[in-house]
Amino acid sequence: MVLLAAVALTTLIASGATRLRFTALAFFAVSIAANVIAAGATTAAQAAVLAVAGLAASGILFVAARDGEYGEDPGWRLWVATLIAVVATPAAFASFRTITADVPELALFPSDNATVVVQVAAFWLLSSGTAILVTARGAVRTSLGALLMLTGVQLLMRYAPGPQLELTIAVAWVEVVVALTGAFLIVNERAVRE
Amino acid sequence: MPLQLLAAMAPIVFLLRKRVVIAAPLTLLTLAVATALVALAPDAASSQILSLQLTITPLGRLAIVALLVILAAIVLDVWLDEPAYNFFPTALGVGAVVVAVLLLTTPLATYSILLVGLLLPVGSFTFQIHRNRSVEAAIRHFAFVSLGGTIGLAALALAESLPRDQPQSTFVLLVVVLYVAFALKLAVIPFHTHAALLAAEAPATALALFFGVLTPMTVIAFAQILMQSALLPSIVQLTKVQDLLLGIGGLSAIGGALLATGATDLRRLVVCSVISDLGMALVGVGTFSGPGIVGGIAIALATGASATQQLLAAGTLERRADGGPPRAARAPMAAAVFVAGGIGLIGAPPVVAFPGRFYVELMAYSFATWLGAALVIATVLLLIAQLRVAFGLFSEGLPSWRPERRPVAGVVGGLIFAALLAGGIAPDAFLRPIAAFAEEFLRALRPL
Numbered sequence: 001m002v003l004l005a006a007v008a009l010t011t012l013i014a015s016g017a018t019r020l021r022f023t024a025l026a027f028f029a030v031s032i033a034a035n036v037i038a039a040g041a042t043t044a045a046q047a048a049v050l051a052v053a054g055l056a057a058s059g060i061l062f063v064a065a066r067d068g069e070y071g072e073d074p075g076w077r078l079w080v081a082t083l084i085a086v087v088a089t090p091a092a093f094a095s096f097r098t099i100t101a102d103v104p105e106l107a108l109f110p111s112d113n114a115t116v117v118v119q120v121a122a123f124w125l126l127s128s129g130t131a132i133l134v135t136a137r138g139a140v141r142t143s144l145g146a147l148l149m150l151t152g153v154q155l156l157m158r159y160a161p162g163p164q165l166e167l168t169i170a171v172a173w174v175e176v177v178v179a180l181t182g183a184f185l186i187v188n189e190r191a192v193r194e
Numbered sequence: 195m196p197l198q199l200l201a202a203m204a205p206i207v208f209l210l211r212k213r214v215v216i217a218a219p220l221t222l223l224t225l226a227v228a229t230a231l232v233a234l235a236p237d238a239a240s241s242q243i244l245s246l247q248l249t250i251t252p253l254g255r256l257a258i259v260a261l262l263v264i265l266a267a268i269v270l271d272v273w274l275d276e277p278a279y280n281f282f283p284t285a286l287g288v289g290a291v292v293v294a295v296l297l298l299t300t301p302l303a304t305y306s307i308l309l310v311g312l313l314l315p316v317g318s319f320t321f322q323i324h325r326n327r328s329v330e331a332a333i334r335h336f337a338f339v340s341l342g343g344t345i346g347l348a349a350l351a352l353a354e355s356l357p358r359d360q361p362q363s364t365f366v367l368l369v370v371v372l373y374v375a376f377a378l379k380l381a382v383i384p385f386h387t388h389a390a391l392l393a394a395e396a397p398a399t400a401l402a403l404f405f406g407v408l409t410p411m412t413v414i415a416f417a418q419i420l421m422q423s424a425l426l427p428s429i430v431q432l433t434k435v436q437d438l439l440l441g442i443g444g445l446s447a448i449g450g451a452l453l454a455t456g457a458t459d460l461r462r463l464v465v466c467s468v469i470s471d472l473g474m475a476l477v478g479v480g481t482f483s484g485p486g487i488v489g490g491i492a493i494a495l496a497t498g499a500s501a502t503q504q505l506l507a508a509g510t511l512e513r514r515a516d517g518g519p520p521r522a523a524r525a526p527m528a529a530a531v532f533v534a535g536g537i538g539l540i541g542a543p544p545v546v547a548f549p550g551r552f553y554v555e556l557m558a559y560s561f562a563t564w565l566g567a568a569l570v571i572a573t574v575l576l577l578i579a580q581l582r583v584a585f586g587l588f589s590e591g592l593p594s595w596r597p598e599r600r601p602v603a604g605v606v607g608g609l610i611f612a613a614l615l616a617g618g619i620a621p622d623a624f625l626r627p628i629a630a631f632a633e634e635f636l637r638a639l640r641p642l
Contacts, residue, residue: 095367096352126348133341139333146340153347159355162300163245170306171347181313181336188320188329 006033007121011128011148015081018073020065020140020186027147028058034125034151038118041158046168050154053172057147057179064183070190072140077132084131085124092123118155125152139189143182150175195241196228196258197248197297200290208283218273221282222266225289229262232293248297252627253491257414260495261292261407263613264502267606268402271506275602276399276513280317287314288407295415301423305350308415309343312379312408318400319392331395334388342378342385345371353425365428366435372425373439376416380409380472382446390453393465398509401461405468406502413475413494417487417635420479426639429482439480440561444568446473451575455582460508460520460532463583464501467539470572471497477569478554482639486557487632488625492550493541499614500538500547503607507532510603511587522587527597527604529587534611536580540573546617546624 010033014026031054035047042050065071074081096119129149136142150171157167203224210217232255240249265285272281291311298304319332349371356364374385381389393401420426429435450470457463471493478490510528511520522529541551551573559566597604617624 096356096364122348126344129344130341133337136337139336142333142337142340146336146344149340149344149348153344153351156348156351156355157302160302160351161354162302166244166246167300167302167306169244170303174306174309174343174347177310177313178340181316184317185320185329185333185336189333192324192329 001117003033003037004117004121004124007037008124011085011125012082014144014148015128015132015141016074016078017071019068019071021062021068021071023071023140023144024058024061024065027061027144028054030125030148031058031151034121034155037121038155038158041118043165045165049165049168049172053175054151057175060176060179060183061143061186064186066187066190072138074141077135077137077141081128081131081135084134085128088127088130089120089124092127093120096123115159118158122152122155125149125155139182139185143179143186146178146182147175150178196231197243197290197293199231200224200228200286200293204283204286204290207286211279211282214273214277214279214282217279217282218269221269221285222273224286225262225266225269228289228293229259229266232258232262246303247299248294249299250297251631253414253631254296256624256627257411257495258293258296261411261498262289264406264499264610265289265292265403267610268399268406268502268506271402271509271602271606272399275506275600276397276509278318278321278397278399281399281403284314284318285403287311288403292407292411295411296418299422301419302347302350302354304415304419304422305343305347308412309339309347312339312343312404312412315400315403315408318403319396321397326395327391328395331388331391335392338378338381338385338388342375345378346375349375350419350423353423362428365425369420369425369429369435370438372420373442376412377442377446377476380412380476382442382469382472382476383449384445386446386450386453386469389465389469390462393462394459398461398505398512401465402502402505405465406498406505409468409472410494410498413472413479414491416476417479417491417631421635421638424638426482426635429639436480436482440477440558440565443473443476443478443480444558444565446470447477447572448568448575449473451572451579454579455575457579457583460511460583461505463579464504464508464535464539467504467536467576467579468497468501470576471539471541474551474554474569474572477558477565478550481554481557481561482636483557483560484629484632484636485553487635488628489550489553489557491628491631492625493547493554496538496541496545496547496550496614496617499610500535500545503538503610504532504535506603507535507607510598514598520587521590522592523590525598525601525604526592526595527601528607531604531607531611532587533580533584535607536584538611538614540576540580542577544618545611545614546621547614548618549621549625 010029017023133145454466475490514524541547
């Protein structure tokens with residue numbers, strides 16, 4: 001539960017940041033928290049791929065900022081996005097969760113790989129990402145929204161059958177391409193504004 | 195092998211991109227070799243990347259060859275008529291994505307690569323950023339593709355991970371989410387707003403890359419992913435879901451055609467016509483019938499070729515117009531090819547687009563009279579829109595039929611049209627591989 005709170009908090013920090021470099025660092029924190037939450041369902045190789053993808057994506061955004069001042073003030077968008085995410089997460093969980101007869105154990109402190117916790121974290125990230133994307137105006141928040149959603153997808157994929165490592169690598173590539181495309185657009189958008 | 199070749203050559207060409215005289219022929223040569231390798235590969239030949247399986251199917255071969263040839267036509271036009279050095283590595287990257295998406299057999303991997311492919315042209319959409327709104331158009335495209343892509347990827351991951359004893363409604367809902375995700379990526383109505391801005395601000399060749407190569411590939415990937423993900427049997431049990439799929443497709447077909455009739459420039463006309471045709475293709479796939487699926491995929495491929503033909507011609511006509519309205523007198527061959535491309539987008543005989551459109555309209559009528567009538571009205575509206583623009587192009591008459599200087603778009607478009615005509619004269623070679631896929635799709639739909 002503590003890790004779930006960490007995912008929620010770091011997501012809110014990333015969404016509320018007005019400086020791109022801070023957003024990039026907060027996204028890296030989201031990535032770490034999300035991966036720790038699903039650590040029990042992750043092999044060492046997968047964890048390495050996920051860590052590198054998270055680091056690469058945040059690094060690309062960090063470099064794209066070029067200085068510590070550049071960013072996008074979310075303003076009212078932060079509250080609207082948070083409200084949408086808060087409403088959408090339980091709705092998504094109610095519609096798509098795995099229904100079992102067992103009552104899940106929700107431990108407070110230890111890293112918990114129970115499906116229910118991983119799914120809640122994934123739905124939170126997907127809802128937050130969608131809300132940020134839908135309310136985004138510029139390239140900074142669009143990139144952040146897409147990256148948060150992909151982090152949520154990585155969580156959901158842990159329970160999909162099939163070649164886990166290969167699928168993790170495929171989505172990690174998508175993450176890096178999204179970050180590169182976002183960085184390209186951020187640089188161009190800044191050039192137009194200035 | 196073709197996948198590795200294209201993927202390996204993309205970074206090499208990226209390093210050489212500023213030497214256009216080397217980068218362009220190298221790109222064309224790579225595309226030609228990759229096309230030949232796929233065309234000559236035996237049926238069901240398979241290989242592995244890590245543990246992901248790639249298999250050549252008849253539809254995969256047909257679509258890869260067709261899309262790589264279209265890609266080569268765009269590269270030729272960029273090289274000779276509108277040099278943009280960043281385009282060549284992008285084209286090779288898109289080529290690698292086309293091959294991977296059409297050969298991979300793992301739905302989640304196919305979808306991930308598809309998403310990468312749809313993001314690749316963003317770099318080609320932006321040009322002369324201080325003079326136009328191309329950055330804004332590219333950001334909107336990025337947002338729509340990212341949203342549709344990640345929602346679809348999540349739906350697919352959930353569909354794969356949920357145990358089969360879950361309530362049926364969960365899987366039905368996932369199919370609806372997946373469909374909306376593809377609609378977002380394809381820019382069909384009502385998710386088309388970014389396409390209008392792209393049509394106005396992005397270069398014609400970049401639009402051809404997206405609407406001529408990537409959207410047909412996305413339609414085929416949609417049918418392929420549906421089939422491989424084992425979600426199909428869930429849909430058949432609820433007719434309301436099918437009604438929704440057909441409704442969105444029909445809305446896009448007629449809405450796109452209506453927008454085309456009001457199009458104020460050549461590129462917008464082409465983009466709206468493509469949106470209409472994609473709606474029709476989705477109706478075809480949504481009928482879950484053999485002729486409908488064959489027609490839907492045939493429309494997607496033929497639309498890609500015709501849209502490329504018209505977009506390249508539109509680029510030439512706009513450049514030669516020097517800021518004024520495009521007129522045939524400035525580039526007669528490009529104008530003729532533009533008008534011929536309209537025949538393909540309408541799906542009029544004898545081009546190869548005709549049988550596909552005929553099948554889909556037939557199946558739409560068998561489902562509901564209103565749906566069939568909507569598709570016929572969409573075709574008539576497209577005809578009116580294309581005729582209106584064609585009359586506008588030739589409104590000042592034509593002093594001479596002598597081709598313009600460097601008629602690259604005219605020659606490339608002429609070759610595409612000749613291929614579409616040849617396909618129309620002997621449609622069997624084009625439709626048989628699609629029919630093989632439709633048979634497989636129907637088997638997945640109603641497993642014994």
